[in-house]
Amino acid sequence: MRRSFAFKTTVLVMGWVLAAIACAQIPAYTFWxxxxxxxxxxxxxxxxLLLVGYWLLRRWPVALLPLAVAVLTWPHFQRGLALHPFKLSNAPVPANGPVVKVLSANVRIFNVYPQLRNEGLQSSKAMVKxxxxxxxxxxCLQEFYNEPAGTRTQDGTVFRTVDKIGREAGREAFLSKTLTNSAGAEFGMAIFSRFPIVHRGTINFGKLTQNHAMWADVRLPSHDTIRIYSFHLQSMSMDEKDIVDSYSSKAGLRQKGAGLLRRFKRGAIARHWQVDTLVKRFNRCRYPILLCADLNDVPYSYSYDQLADNFQNAWATVGNGVGSTYNGRLPFVRIDNQFAGSRFSVEDFQVHYEIPYSDHFPTTATYQLRPPGAKR
Structure with a gap:
């Protein structure tokens, strides 16, 4: 009877795996x-995986069933828990093609708002430096903030970020502005490049807001042109404290649950439509592509799935562990990602936990561009 129950449980779990994978391919605007x-x-x-171990000890031929499912779904496992124990971080990259190092970060407007500031603007200065x-x-910087010359401010040059991160550091700057306030300060996203930017543009999702995309065509020293996309998908507009309260107690769930569910649903519908819009643009691009994104979505979501079906996720390709990027009370949350097209090999990826100045940890990745037709 125990074996019969265990076998039925195994079949149900295998079906559960396949059904959950199918759910990740259904956009929320179709069936939320x-x-x-x-x-x-x-x-x-x-x-x-636990059932594989159970049947290996009890009756090994049966273990072949969940083992087959585990092998077939291993890329999905790697999305949430990357395992590359023999990958050497910071190892020298062989000189088989041009190498590009990319940083992506949601900088949370450099903590300019009063509730985010600390004494002497130390976190803002440290982040910019x-x-x-x-x-x-x-x-590629999301939630960017800049005070150009002439801005009416009492902060001096602390937030002269385009100049400091761009020209003064030997980089060309492309700022996609979504708002200029009454003092002259600029909000939006930005791409900075040590290589020439030969073309650039923005992609809005209806009205231009902080949730939009931008792109830049960059000319490498090898004379190859690559395209960088940076985008910030719709947030859930859910307060971290409300989320924690909702799962901490029954009273918290009753009080916060319905409102959180509505916001979660609206955010997911918007993100899934946004990612579909972007994928259509990616498919029309003739250059090798790199993506930097604040997805506001986890690896087990439609947004991530659509990108992972077409691109290599840098962390899943070379990382080890969960690779969480959210700097807050919610553990193991990876919402910031870099993806690479098939022309690139991913050589290294890091999450910079030593840079705690935003609610997102920065990420850096090293890519090598292979010749056309080269095999992975």
């Missing part, structure tokens, strides 16, 4: 409850 099916995938994958000094060739 599928979001929650996709979110259960890590649990289903973990249970399937670190970005100014980073050896990365290309920087």
């Amino acid at each position: 409850p599928a979001i929650f099916g996709a979110l259960t995938l890590p649990v289903a994958l973990a249970l399937n 670190w970005l100014q000094d980073t050896p990365a060739d290309i920087l």
Whole structure:
């Protein structure tokens, strides 16, 4: 009876894995409850691996069933928990093609708002200085803030960020502005490059807001042109404290649950439409592509799935562990990602936990551009 129950459980778990994978391919604007099916995938994958071990000890031929599922779904496992124990970080990159180092970060407007500031604007100064000094060739910064010359401010040159991270650091700057306030300060996103930017543009999702995309065509010293996309998808507009309260107690769930669910649903519908819009643009691009994104979505989601189906995720390709990028009370959350097209090999990827000045940790990746037709 125990074996019969265990076998039925195994079949159910295998079906659960496949159903959850299917849910991750359904956009929320088509059937929004599928979001929650996709979110259960890590649990289903973990249970399937446990069942492999169980049957290897009990009756090894049966273990072949969950083992086959584990092998076939291993790329999905790697999305949430990357395992590359023999990958040497910072190892020298063989000289088989041009190498590009890319940094992506949501800088949270450099903490300019009163509730984000600390004494002497130390976090703002440290963040700008670190970005100014980073050896990365290309920087993609979301939630960017700049005070150009002439801005009416009492902060001096602390937030003269385009000049400091751009010209003073030997980089060309492309600022995609979504708002200029009454004092003359600029909000939006930015791309900085040590290589020439030969073309540039923005992609808005209806009205131009901080949730939009920008792109730049960059000419490498090898005379190859690559395209960098940076984008910031719709946030959930969910307060971290409300989320923590909702799962900390029954009273918190009753009080916060319905409102969180509505916001979660609206955010997911917007993100899934936005990512579909972007994928269509990516498919029309004739250059090798690199993507930097604040997805505001986890690896087990439609947004991530659409990108992972067409591009290599840098962390899943060379990283080890969860690779969480959210700097807050919610653990193991990776919402900031870099992706690379098939012409690139991913050589290294790092999450900079030593840079805690925003609610997102910066990420850097090293890519090598292979010749056309070269095999991975």
